[in-house]
Amino acid sequence: MSAADPDLDPARDAASRALFERARAVTPGGVNSPVRAFNAVGGTPRFIRSARGAWLTDVDGQEYVDLICSWGPMLLGHAHPEVQAAVAAAVGRGTSYGAPTEPEVELAEEIVARAPVDRVRFVSSGTEATMSAIRLARGFTGRDVVVKFAGCYHGHVDSLLASAGSGLATFALPGTPGVPESSTALTLVLPYNDRAAVERAFAEHGDRIACLITEAAPGNMGVVPPEAGFNRFLADTCRRHGALFISDEVMTGFRATRQGQWGLDGAVEGWRPDLVTFGKVMGGGFPAAAFGGRADVMSQLAPEGPVYQAGTLSGNPVATTAGLTTLRLATNEVYEHVGAAAETIRNAASDALAAAGVAHVVQATGTMFSVFLTATAVRDFEGASRTDQTAYAAFFHAMLDRGVYLPPSAFEAWFLSSAHDDRAVQTVVDALPHAARAAAAAQEVA
Numbered sequence: 469m470s471a472a473d474p475d476l477d478p479a480r481d482a483a484s485r486a487l488f489e490r491a492r493a494v495t496p497g498g499v500n501s502p503v504r505a506f507n508a509v510g511g512t513p514r515f516i517r518s519a520r521g522a523w524l525t526d527v528d529g530q531e532y533v534d535l536i537c538s539w540g541p542m543l544l545g546h547a548h549p550e551v552q553a554a555v556a557a558a559v560g561r562g563t564s565y566g567a568p569t570e571p572e573v574e575l576a577e578e579i580v581a582r583a584p585v586d587r588v589r590f591v592s593s594g595t596e597a598t599m600s601a602i603r604l605a606r607g608f609t610g611r612d613v614v615v616k617f618a619g620c621y622h623g624h625v626d627s628l629l630a631s632a633g634s635g636l637a638t639f640a641l642p643g644t645p646g647v648p649e650s651s652t653a654l655t656l657v658l659p660y661n662d663r664a665a666v667e668r669a670f671a672e673h674g675d676r677i678a679c680l681i682t683e684a685a686p687g688n689m690g691v692v693p694p695e696a697g698f699n700r701f702l703a704d705t706c707r708r709h710g711a712l713f714i715s716d717e718v719m720t721g722f723r724a725t726r727q728g729q730w731g732l733d734g735a736v737e738g739w740r741p742d743l744v745t746f747g748k749v750m751g752g753g754f755p756a757a758a759f760g761g762r763a764d765v766m767s768q769l770a771p772e773g774p775v776y777q778a779g780t781l782s783g784n785p786v787a788t789t790a791g792l793t794t795l796r797l798a799t800n801e802v803y804e805h806v807g808a809a810a811e812t813i814r815n816a817a818s819d820a821l822a823a824a825g826v827a828h829v830v831q832a833t834g835t836m837f838s839v840f841l842t843a844t845a846v847r848d849f850e851g852a853s854r855t856d857q858t859a860y861a862a863f864f865h866a867m868l869d870r871g872v873y874l875p876p877s878a879f880e881a882w883f884l885s886s887a888h889d890d891r892a893v894q895t896v897v898d899a900l901p902h903a904a905r906a907a908a909a910a911q912e913v914a
């Protein structure tokens with residue numbers, strides 16, 4: 469799908485293409501998580517050989533400024549020397565004991581100090597965190613119904629892979645084959661940022677609702693910030709009906725701000741979620757995630773309480789060391805740097821698209837942002853769906869050809885790190901006008 473550019477070496481992705489062929493013979497679609505396959509943008513996914521700071525190097529030796537940062541985790545950039553040294557030392561002490569360790573306690577203390585939770589439990593992926601938080605909410609309340617929003621992704625939990633049924637406040641249908649209807653029959657899917665829909669759902673089903681789960685600021689349909697006061701409204705509505713409010717900060721936690729999205733609304737407005745899920749940045753590039761919250765709710769978890777939850781590698785000493793070292797290095801200056809670099813790129817993207825005559829909206833929350841190729845502000849999944857995916861594919865490949873690795877999907881956030889220095893940012897800024905013209909050309913053809 470890449471526009472043929474006579475200056476490009478046709479062999480520049482030969483090694484990636486060869487690996488992709490081998491990969492497809494032994495792995496479905498050749499990848500271990502679907503979005504990596506470039507299905508939404510066409511072309512061959514680049515196989516990455518190494519990464520340092522803000523840069524990725526692929527198996528053909530091509531270098532890219534990384535605007536994915538492993539889909540969020542690499543807040544300090546790749547191969548940060550202090551994180552590397554701490555991890556190497558941890559590996560030298562053995563990698564898993566199946567017994568408690570000091571780094572788990574230290575990481576839990578760090579999270580409790582920064583985020584609105586009294587206690588945390590570690591798991592190995594964001595999916596496990598949301599799945600466990602929902603089980604705990606159901607166990608705590610003795611109720612079954614879960615409310616979520618269309619366009620919010622909470623990992624591949626059966627009951628959350630649901631699409632809205634016909635009409636509002638009706639129970640959901642499975643979003644994928646393999647999820648039984650019985651798994652989504654207790655899930656209500658509502659439009660994001662829609663207070664009236666939330667009120668109707670609680671009026672109708674309030675005494676059956678165990679919890680409402682939402683991305684603290686959605687990033688998985690592109691960045692769609694909560695409207696002013698929306699998260700507080702959700703927390704208040706849940707409380708009035710005896711349901712728990714689960715804020716999914718797997719993406720935003722320690723990323724949007726030092727305190728996650730909560731630093732932008734809850735900490736300012738003076739409310740706390742009942743439960744919060746974390747992942748990505750808190751694992752420092754390793755498989756680590758967590759859920760936490762109110763002490764009285766968390767104390768219902770085994771072995772303190774009756775709600776069962778466990779994990780062989782949960783709180784793994786290497787992963788918790790990586791996360792702890794990352795969070796300790798994630799000072800206010802890190803967030804200021806990432807925020808400033810993000811602003812430069814946001815503005816440059818908007819200027820380039822405007823100059824090329826491409827309708828677009830740039831939306832941000834804290835240091836996270838997205839560029840939607842659509843004419844009007846996006847406040848929910850329906851709005852996000854109007855983005856021009858064909859134009860985005862052309863934009864994506866033009867950036868890739870000029871050494872910038874964007875998310876290979878029009879519905880994702882762009883992520884930066886403290887390692888994105890002037891050279892990296894300038895590489896992005898220089899590539900944007902070409903990409904904007906490629907997007908415009910794709911729109912003319914369409």
Ligand SMILES: *Cc1c(COP(=O)(O)O)cnc(C)c1O
Pocket residue numbers: 592593594595596598621622623624683688716717718719720747748757
């Ligand atoms: C990434 C993500 C998850 C799932 O985390 P995994 O580690 O991929 O299982 C859950 N919720 C949100 C908001 C995410 O962005």
